[in-house]
Amino acid sequence: NAGVTQTPKFRILKIGQSMTLQCTQDMNHNYMYWYRQDPGMGLKLIYYSVGAGITDKGEVPNGYNVSRSTTEDFPLRLELAAPSQTSVYFCASSYRGLASDEQFFGPGTRLTVL
Amino acid sequence: KQEVTQIPAALSVPEGENLVLNCSFTDSAIYNLQWFRQDPGKGLTSLLLIQSSQREQTSGRLNASLDKSSGRSTLYIAASQPGDSATYLCAGWNSGNTPLVFGKGTRLSVIA
Numbered sequence: 001n002a003g004v005t006q007t008p009k010f011r012i013l014k015i016g017q018s019m020t021l022q023c024t025q026d027m028n029h030n031y032m033y034w035y036r037q038d039p040g041m042g043l044k045l046i047y048y049s050v051g052a053g054i055t056d057k058g059e060v061p062n063g064y065n066v067s068r069s070t071t072e073d074f075p076l077r078l079e080l081a082a083p084s085q086t087s088v089y090f091c092a093s094s095y096r097g098l099a100s101d102e103q104f105f106g107p108g109t110r111l112t113v114l
Numbered sequence: 115k116q117e118v119t120q121i122p123a124a125l126s127v128p129e130g131e132n133l134v135l136n137c138s139f140t141d142s143a144i145y146n147l148q149w150f151r152q153d154p155g156k157g158l159t160s161l162l163l164i165q166s167s168q169r170e171q172t173s174g175r176l177n178a179s180l181d182k183s184s185g186r187s188t189l190y191i192a193a194s195q196p197g198d199s200a201t202y203l204c205a206g207w208n209s210g211n212t213p214l215v216f217g218k219g220t221r222l223s224v225i226a
Contacts, residue, residue, distance in 0.1 A: 004157075033214075042118065042203070042216035043158075058213055090157060102148060103214065105158040 001026050004106035006091050012112045013081040021076040021109050023091030031094045032074040033103065034066065036087040043090065049074055081113045116141045116208055118217035126223040127194055135189040135220045137204035142185030149178050149189050150203040158203065194224045
């Protein structure tokens with residue numbers, strides 16, 4: 001199993017550009033999550049999904065959108081990139097609910113908005 | 115709002131030493147707790163999960179415990195090795211439907 005994979009690994013965007021961060025898991029997990037990690041800070045939850053077709057906001061959802069059309073994929077969309085979105089983005093998954101099970105993380109996408 | 119504090123923020127020890135990393139929650143009603151390791155420029159690797167019915171978990175040289183009455187957790191690393199050098203993060207849930215709340219981590223350096 002590859003686990004949780006993310007693409008791209010690095011990206012530089014100009015202010016106002018848009019992009020999609022890709023996340024795929026091959027563990028047949030129901031729950032998937034997007035976090036951002038700013039330097040010296042803990043991870044913050046952006047969005048999560050409890051299954052295909054169902055998503056919900058986390059702590060810091062503004063400026064982002066998600067969709068979940070399949071169990072495996074959970075892309076994160078940035079529509080109008082802003083410097084405040086410069087961060088490292090992590091996708092994670094778990095088999096059961098938010099507090100019920102171990103979360104597994106992808107390697108991250110390092111995004112810089114200039 | 116739940117907040118997580120990890121002490122110390124950074125730690126440097128000689129190889130072979132036993133060490134303890136600390137994690138505390140402002141709201142002691144912790145449901146589950148997970149410890150992670152993060153290497154520079156890498157993702158998070160799950161180390162130990164303490165579920166609601168448990169008080170501690172062990173994996174090899176690692177032992178994590180959770181005192182729910184005080185909202186404190188410790189990660190004990192025995193006989194530290196240079197390969198243990200990384201940032202260690204703790205994260206907890208207050209209930210079944212709340213997001214995982216992370217600490218800022220402890221950066222550990224084990225010197226050969």
